[in-house]
Amino acid sequence: MIFINTSRDSVVIYPESQKIYANISTNSLGHIKKILETKLRPFALSLIKSELSSLKKQYNFDYHNVTVRNQSSRYGSCSSRGNLNFNWQIIFFPYPQFRHILLHELTHLKIKNHSKTFWDQLAIYDPDSQKHNLWLKKEGTKLFLF
Numbered sequence: 175m176i177f178i179n180t181s182r183d184s185v186v187i188y189p190e191s192q193k194i195y196a197n198i199s200t201n202s203l204g205h206i207k208k209i210l211e212t213k214l215r216p217f218a219l220s221l222i223k224s225e226l227s228s229l230k231k232q233y234n235f236d237y238h239n240v241t242v243r244n245q246s247s248r249y250g251s252c253s254s255r256g257n258l259n260f261n262w263q264i265i266f267f268p269y270p271q272f273r274h275i276l277l278h279e280l281t282h283l284k285i286k287n288h289s290k291t292f293w294d295q296l297a298i299y300d301p302d303s304q305k306h307n308l309w310l311k312k313e314g315t316k317l318f319l320f
């Protein structure tokens with residue numbers, strides 16, 4: 175993320191080079207947060223949806239709605255009706271960890287708890303599951319913007 179001080183606010187995303195240019199005209203954190211969230215949240219949702227649909231094709235998952243929120247304490251959740259919700263800021267994570275979060279919630283579609291069966295199933299989708307889980311616990315929230 176590169177911040178440039180200008181008179182007009184704009185946020186430009188370059189997905190290919192994984193760069194986000196934020197032109198911000200204010201030093202107010204609340205304002206900066208609003209500008210970034212307005213632009214990056216819809217982008218995050220489309221990124222998450224596209225990755226979910228490729229995982230769906232690969233493993234035959236069956237989910238309903240997908241939404242994004244800014245819930246600093248959680249990365250994602252899966253409702254009993256099969257609706258998936260993710261913290262939009264997981265798009266700042268390295269790809270394997272990002273994918274791991276999606277697979278975690280997708281695994282909950284069939285196994286609601288965190289039993290051994292759940293972790294074994296998740297490890298089938300993501301062989302580095304334990305490593306990624308540990309990284310998410312230790313490093314994950316450090317990459318959140320706010």
Ligand SMILES: [Zn+2]
Nearest residue numbers: 278282287288
């Ligand atoms: Zn879980």
